[in-house]
Amino acid sequence: NRVVLVQNAIYPVSGKSLTIRINDDPSGLNLFDDQANNLPKREYVVKTLRFDDVLPILIARNVKTAMIKIDIEASESFMCESGSKIFKEINIPYIMMEWSSIRSKYQERYQFMIDFFSARGYVATDQSCKDLRIKDWLKNWPGNVFWLKRNYPRQLLCANVKQP
Incomplete structure (x- = not known):
């Protein structure tokens, strides 16, 4: 009863219809800002939601602290663009994020x-x-980045950090 599946795509605007295409790249999914009328078998239309739209679900389940694992194919910034309330209301000490190799294409994001x-x-x-x-984020960061709250005890989040 602690897991809730939400069948929407995180996006800066709620209620928009986007097309998901299943393809042959490693993730298998791409999100497009258009809605085709005749969708091939490997395309699906999904409704969007802002990340903050999930906050009432978290509050209803009395969630005070959460950890996030996010991998939405160069669209992770949409979580940030649309989630400031969640980050203000919920203690999120740890975020694991894929740091895509196509970051040079989406530098602003x-x-x-x-x-x-x-x-x-x-x-x-x-x-x-x-x-x-x-300053090394564009060229030298690894494929997975872990964002840790600076004021959170690191030994609680990192297995290799020794207790004081």
């Missing part, structure tokens, strides 16, 4: 995420909890 998390007191780390240098 990725810079927005860095600014969003930095403004909320997060630090970017690699899988071993080693801090990443913000």
Whole structure:
């Protein structure tokens, strides 16, 4: 009873219809801002929601703290663009995020995420909890980035950090 599946796509605007195409790239999905009338078998129309639209569900389930694992194919910034209330109301000490190799194509989106998390007191780390240098995000960050709240006890989030 602690898991809720929401069958919508996170997007900056709620209620919009978007087409998801299943294709042959590693993720298998792409999101398009158009709605075709005759959809091939590998295309589906989904309704969008803002990440903040999930907040009433979290409140109803008395969620106070959560961890996020997000991988939405270069659209992770939509979570940030549409989720400021959730990040204000819910304690989220840990976010695991795919840091796509196509970040150079969407530099503004990725810079927005860095600014969003930095403004909320997060630090970017690699899988071993080693801090990443913000200025290296475009070329040198690994494929998975872990955003940790700076004021949260690191030993609670990182297996390799020794207790004081």
